Amino acid sequence: MAYTVTASPAAPVGSQYCVCKVELSICGQNLLDRDVTSKSDPFCVLFMEVNGKWVELDRTETAVNNLNPAFAKKFIVDYHFEEVQKLKFALFDQDKSSTQLYEHDFLGEFSCTLGTIVSSKKITRTLLLGNGKPAGKGMITIAAQELSDNRVITLSVAGRKLDKKDLFGKSDPFLEFYKPGDDGKWMLVHRTEVIKYTLDPVWKPFTVPLVSLCDGDMEKMIKVVCYDYDSDGGHDFIGEFQTSVARLCEAQDASPLELECINPKKQKKKKNYKNSGIIIVKSCKITRDFSFLDYILGGCQLMFTVGIDFTASNGNPQEPSSLHYINPLGTNEYLSAIWAVGQIIQDYDSDKMFPALGFGAQLPPDWKVSHEFAINFNPRNPFCSGVEGIVQAYSACLPHIRFYGPTNFSPIINHVARFAAQATQQETASQYFILLIITDGVISDMDETRHAVVQASKLPMSIIIVGVGNADFAAMEFLDGDSRVLHSYTGEEAVRDIVQFVPFRNFRNVPKETLAKAVLAELPQQVVQYFKHQNLPPINSEPA
16 A cells, blocks of 8 residues: 655645535444454544645544544545545554554555545445455444534543553543434534643643534533543543533633533442532633635635736847746746736636836836836726736737836735735725735845835735746845744834745745735635734634
């Protein structure tokens, strides 16, 4: 079996159009027993097919000594309606501490599309060996849940006077949280860490999606079970109780909620039995964790503007050596960059009317240099219809302008910043501005550009710079604040990093989608970061 192991994919797998996240819960039944002296110690690995190869996305924890595991670790996958997303679930018996899969015994696998799982919500299928034959009586059950509810619950929990289970010491307690499944059985949602040698544990606060814990239903009963950890997997039962999230929410920092941990067998046997300890909910908070998708689905529009460098260093557009020369295929690096970025962003703007501006050229009729002119020569209406409209206006303007200089960025940055500043007056998460600057060289007005970027960092605005040609782009890297905070010439710091720079030459021989992914990689977090910093929820959001 040839698997490509990448513990953490460098970029999100799949297209930019993420509809939602889907949580997959995995259970195994009647798995093959590969261990001689005990039962198998299974774990499950999730692969996705990317360009014809299986790439590892994630893996569950290992279930010790268990042929019917219910894994606490969930797989979270971006669901793309418009793509066929092939998934493979492979189970292995952990034999060593190695991360290499060939070091572990193979227990069987199952492949299908994410669409199959989502449309059925829950499927149970036979596990197959590498030769396509059944892996004994082994089965896998996969349940899907859309993580569309963005509420998260943060619990801070402790225990007091738990039953002593270890002969020569105290207990090593941990908790498991369960919710009722559709089949009426309890389904594991979360397992805390083990606290060693204590009957009064204090577990670390943990956060889980509310939809994971109770399907978003605050009144739904959940079960909490307390165990004493044993390294052989045979954990000792201490006690349990049932409650609801609504009840847990009664816990406040000043007045914690105390719940009795009950062992039903002990309760039946002993007349004077009270409990097997107390579980203390110190605090319970429900908040909303808004994502880029929440803001987009909430109605936020991405306002796209293009700025194009028409300075003389680009060369005469009539000559094949010019960066503005349109080759027989009807393209050049400027057009490739416009298409790559514009095709993605235009889906997020309802009217698809984009201002396209030029800089560094002399314009007719008086041949004065301009650093912010409409490439359709209509200053009152610089809008082009879609990416195609930008491309048409660009091609049409080339014969009518004279390439000149210098390379000044600040006028175009300030131009877009004026509109972004107007949008802030609405005090809603309704508009976010993206300026794509395509340039061939060194910035002439570096001080003014730094100042403009620092001011723009306070606004709903991001700047993408694509460098074309083979010039030295060190100054562009300086503006992209990935490694250090950008300062204005006055010493003022940028509030956040809003510039993303990529040299086009790194993407000449790769699929065009690769440029778009690299250029837009930081944009979603920049949008979320801005609106969260301003305490602006998505327009159509409900309180937690």
